[in-house]
Amino acid sequence: MNAIIHDLGSWLWRLVPANPILVRVVYAGGRRLRHLWLRTAYLAILAAVVVIGVLAKQSGQASLTDLAKNATQVFQVVSIVQLAMVCILAPLFTAAAITQEKDSQTFNILLSTPLSDAQIVLGSLLSRLFFVVMLLIASIPLFCIMMVYGGVTGDKIALSLLISACTAAFTGSIAIAISVIKIGTGRTIFTFYLAIAIYLITVYLIGSQPWAIPPEAAPAPGQERMMSWLAPFHPFLALSVVLGITPAPLYGSVAHYGFPRGFFIAYPQYAYILMTLGASFVLIVLSLFFVRRGAMEGEATLWSRTFGRWSPAAIGDTNDRKPRRVWHNPVAWREAVTSAAAGGGGVVRYSMLGLGVVLGLVLMISYWTGRITLSDARNWLYLLVVIELLIALFIATATAATSMTREKESNTMELLLSTPLTSHMIIKGKIVGLVAATGPLLMIPLLSMLFFLGIDLVTGRLFGKGAVQPVIYWESILALPILMIAFTAFACMLGLQSSIKSKKTLTAVFTSMGIVIGVYAATAGCAIAVSESDAKLAATFMPINPFTAPYMLIDPAQAVSGTLSNASPDDLLACRIIAFIASLASAAIYGLVGYGMHRSMVRNFDMIIRKQSA
Numbered sequence: 001m002n003a004i005i006h007d008l009g010s011w012l013w014r015l016v017p018a019n020p021i022l023v024r025v026v027y028a029g030g031r032r033l034r035h036l037w038l039r040t041a042y043l044a045i046l047a048a049v050v051v052i053g054v055l056a057k058q059s060g061q062a063s064l065t066d067l068a069k070n071a072t073q074v075f076q077v078v079s080i081v082q083l084a085m086v087c088i089l090a091p092l093f094t095a096a097a098i099t100q101e102k103d104s105q106t107f108n109i110l111l112s113t114p115l116s117d118a119q120i121v122l123g124s125l126l127s128r129l130f131f132v133v134m135l136l137i138a139s140i141p142l143f144c145i146m147m148v149y150g151g152v153t154g155d156k157i158a159l160s161l162l163i164s165a166c167t168a169a170f171t172g173s174i175a176i177a178i179s180v181i182k183i184g185t186g187r188t189i190f191t192f193y194l195a196i197a198i199y200l201i202t203v204y205l206i207g208s209q210p211w212a213i214p215p216e217a218a219p220a221p222g223q224e225r226m227m228s229w230l231a232p233f234h235p236f237l238a239l240s241v242v243l244g245i246t247p248a249p250l251y252g253s254v255a256h257y258g259f260p261r262g263f264f265i266a267y268p269q270y271a272y273i274l275m276t277l278g279a280s281f282v283l284i285v286l287s288l289f290f291v292r293r294g295a296m297e298g299e300a301t302l303w304s305r306t307f308g309r310w311s312p313a314a315i316g317d318t319n320d321r322k323p324r325r326v327w328h329n330p331v332a333w334r335e336a337v338t339s340a341a342a343g344g345g346g347v348v349r350y351s352m353l354g355l356g357v358v359l360g361l362v363l364m365i366s367y368w369t370g371r372i373t374l375s376d377a378r379n380w381l382y383l384l385v386v387i388e389l390l391i392a393l394f395i396a397t398a399t400a401a402t403s404m405t406r407e408k409e410s411n412t413m414e415l416l417l418s419t420p421l422t423s424h425m426i427i428k429g430k431i432v433g434l435v436a437a438t439g440p441l442l443m444i445p446l447l448s449m450l451f452f453l454g455i456d457l458v459t460g461r462l463f464g465k466g467a468v469q470p471v472i473y474w475e476s477i478l479a480l481p482i483l484m485i486a487f488t489a490f491a492c493m494l495g496l497q498s499s500i501k502s503k504k505t506l507t508a509v510f511t512s513m514g515i516v517i518g519v520y521a522a523t524a525g526c527a528i529a530v531s532e533s534d535a536k537l538a539a540t541f542m543p544i545n546p547f548t549a550p551y552m553l554i555d556p557a558q559a560v561s562g563t564l565s566n567a568s569p570d571d572l573l574a575c576r577i578i579a580f581i582a583s584l585a586s587a588a589i590y591g592l593v594g595y596g597m598h599r600s601m602v603r604n605f606d607m608i609i610r611k612q613s614a
Helices: 002-015 020-029 033-057 064-103 107-111 117-138 140-147 154-182 187-207 235-242 251-257 261-266 268-288 302-310 330-336 345-368 374-403 405-409 413-417 423-437 439-459 474-501 505-531 535-544 549-554 569-613
Strands: none
Touching (some): 002 117, 020 117, 033 064, 064 140, 064 235, 154 268, 187 235, 251 261, 261 268, 345 374, 374 439, 374 474, 374 505, 405 505, 423 439, 423 569, 439 474, 474 505, 474 569
């Protein structure tokens, strides 16, 4: 018995504490200056939120009750910001664990060592989660400072940190599973980020609907929001329960639902923690079966021995695939037609196209049958268009940022430069191919608008013949596609520029993502600030941003309601005309900026590539 316990303890010791991968990454990574700056930036963001929140809430002689209330509100904001940063950093750290080994061609060397599959998977996962956990631990003093004011208890701090840690473990386990199963490069991370973003946004929006709220739920004092059925399945909804924003009903009021439904409603935060930990364990076990599968490709398996005899090669069908016609610019054809680009390839793009068409049809039918009003139809259409446009911008930026770094990492840049293609043809081909590859994604919001345009055209509302206004105006169908192409082309230009200047895929992607988010956030802030002063200024500046442009073009009356509450038909028509002209001007501005970036890239392409290869 003692021998069994000794062997089990030795196995567990080598599996986690003495795991060579864990020890190597933690020891080496903890001494890197980059991780020091990352921890500093993380704590600086949280500290800035705390300081700004405390200073903004202070007003003269505040009572202890006011201080406790203000501390509670600041704690809520800090917890939400921390969870958002964990959702971004956790998959970045963990997914790069195995993809870096693959990109540097050291993964096969790792498989040749005496390390077991469990040591490889757990070492890669825990070594990367170690940095995320350290970030969470480093934020504890900030939370303890807010406990001095009152209103913040230790159990809330512990639960908020535990939800963030479980979210990191779950997203990290998914990223490790994707990296191991696909044995892919850094490009696999972008599809994963896209799936996480779609899930968080979609579930959150569904959870905010009235039919998704249990009848036993009640809002917090002075609040209107209530807990959703989906709180156990969404980190931010579960965190809202912990923070008291959407309190959960008592277990006695939901006990009639039985177990586990009653437990999920009464304790969604604990249900989320248990489910994420259980799902992480399942994903880790599943990953163990795929660690060495890529290295065993071509070897006989039970499946190949059983069904391989009926394959086309086994029965003598040796017909080659028909040749495909390449465009005049082969670089553009490769980016647009083949699966060389990131972002999931054609399967993901056309799957999203089908999903967008279904959602557009459901929204159109709901409006046609009278289930939603005109105002609700415009709000849902705006929300649908913005989400689809943001997804298209995300994929376009990620795809463009990997277009050149992919060539460098796969050692095909030398082959590309040895062809008769000039730098102008290479850059132009990349841009044309990237915009063409994003075409199916841009078709999704356009089809959603065309559905309502058909209804308005049939009923005569489009040109004002009916008593009810149209859902979407005719100029929106002309202006929005032009703006969407301009926004996407600008994002592609920024991504391609970062891809040329960077050597690594992750550096290029996150640099371009940061620039795109910064530019669009700044223009959105300017458009919103200016729109609060005058209706015509709102119609002039709102089309310059992908967030505000669909709002102004789809629902102009609501967009200018803050400055023009009782808009007459003539005033509304003037705003629509100004918005249409401003949309064309905004597209021209983005086009000119993109043209300048294109000329700069062509002019400096050879010099940058030579400097990187030196």
